[in-house]
Amino acid sequence: MAGSAGRPAVGIVSDDVLQRHRLQEAVSRFGLNASFSGDPERLEGYPQVPEAEIWLVTLEDEADHPDLFEFLLEHTNVPVLFGVAPAPKPGTTDYFRWERRLQDKLEQNLGTLEQLDSADSLEQLAATEASEAPELPRWVSPAAADQPAQDIWILGASLGGPAAVKAFLDHLPAGLPVGFIYAQHIDGNFTDVLTRVLGRHAHYQLKHASEGITVNNGDVVLLPVEHEWYIASDGRLARKDTPWPGLYGPSIDQVLLNVGDHYGARCNAILFSGMGSDGAIAAPLLKAHGSRIWVQDSASCANSSMPDSIAATGCTSFIGTPEQLARELVKTIEESCLLKRKQQRDSA
The missing domain is CATH 3.40.50.2300 (Response regulator)
Known part of the structure; x- marks a missing residue:
């Protein structure tokens, strides 16, 4: 039955x-x-x-x-x-x-339980129109796109994730001083389609991970599903010859640990729609080291099991729709820039 x-x-x-x-x-x-x-x-x-x-x-x-x-x-x-x-x-x-x-x-x-987005659903997503992105706040200076990002946000998702992440990126202004690492449970055959779909409208276009690159301002680096990746001591992406641990790749738990190990409190995470509970083990560990952990709200998810599981740990500091998560990120960056200006003025 x-x-x-x-x-x-x-x-x-x-x-x-x-x-x-x-x-x-x-x-x-x-x-x-x-x-x-x-x-x-x-x-x-x-x-x-x-x-x-x-x-x-x-x-x-x-x-x-x-x-x-x-x-x-x-x-x-x-x-x-x-x-x-x-x-x-x-x-x-x-x-x-x-x-x-x-x-x-x-x-x-x-057999396999986790449902993943299909090629057809990704193509349908490509047909959706993006809303006009907001302007960069006046207190945030446009970041140089060829410079390594000081702050990294991991975007973790599974079923329904591509639509949520696209909505999030579409609502970000260009020039933010931040880089993204994107861990999406997906059929490995569909990564090229995903890259094309999410890069159609956004200022922040996906790029495939490759060994030796740094995550620069404005980058959204998509991690492959086949092998485990980490950040080397020099800040560059590196690949292991072993597969991701766990049931599905990329393992969001392992991504959080590997990226957080290098960036510390400058590594933050947003967990979007998805089945299962990937990320729920590592997210509290990042939170304990000062990282921000945000999740998509249940009502806007195609499947809310993943963000709900992470919220149940008590480690999340913000919950919202993809659009609200984007606005909160811009607000957080603006407040950080204002604080730095104040500190510079006080020390002058």
């Missing part, structure tokens, strides 16, 4: 109400529906076992339900995952690690 939009349905069995609730919330973030969620007695009382493509079973004491294992094996031919670890408190690092392990187990049995 499939859930909505042809997605697999999951059966959940637990003798703990809280664990059933947390499992149901987790599978929903993977785009799955629970066809059954209840205790063993309720399941065994069904005249016919509800259809599901996989069963998740977590029990406080398996000895209390000796017949459950045989009951499921007798009444279903789909995979049954017994002994699923109890879910920790949501919003914690342990929870997101538990969620990733659960996702990995599900994908071993069901």
Whole structure:
């Protein structure tokens, strides 16, 4: 049986109400529906076992339900995952690690779960008109485009991310003293289309990452999905020969760690629309070192699981639509420029 939009349905069995609730919330973030969620007695009382493509079973004491294992094996031919670890408190690092392990187990049995933007959706995005970008604030001097950016903002996204990031970039004035590193879960075959689509109207056009380049003012550097990238000690982009860790590339968690390791508090992040919880482990670590962590608001997301997960950690300092995020960035840069002018005047 499939859930909505042809997605697999999951059966959940637990003798703990809280664990059933947390499992149901987790599978929903993977785009799955629970066809059954209840205790063993309720399941065994069904005249016919509800259809599901996989069963998740977590029990406080398996000895209390000796017949459950045989009951499921007798009444279903789909995979049954017994002994699923109890879910920790949501919003914690342990929870997101538990969620990733659960996702990995599900994908071993069901195949890829995360939905990605298609080539058709990207082409449709290319047809959308951009609104007129605002003027650069008077207190912000136009940044030299050939100079390395002092401040870096990581843009992390998955499903629905290209539309959100395009709206964000379209609402930025030219000349801001900032560079962007863009980590987008996407089919590697579509990166050329993505680069063309997002560069059609914006002042900030995408460029593919290549070894040895620096992230300059106005750059939006798109990280490839195949191999891990980092910032070398000299501030230049470098590639590892190993794939990104985790289920999908680029790993947004690893991007946050790799870029933050070089830039420190000058590395900030905005997490846009997407499934799953990529970024939720590393974002609080950046926040602890003084970085700003912003997320797209749920209502404007194609899928809000990713930004919602990061917001649940308590590390976010601003939540808004792509347009509001753009305005907040301009405001933040303007306030920083004003502060520098004041400090220079006071020290003169």
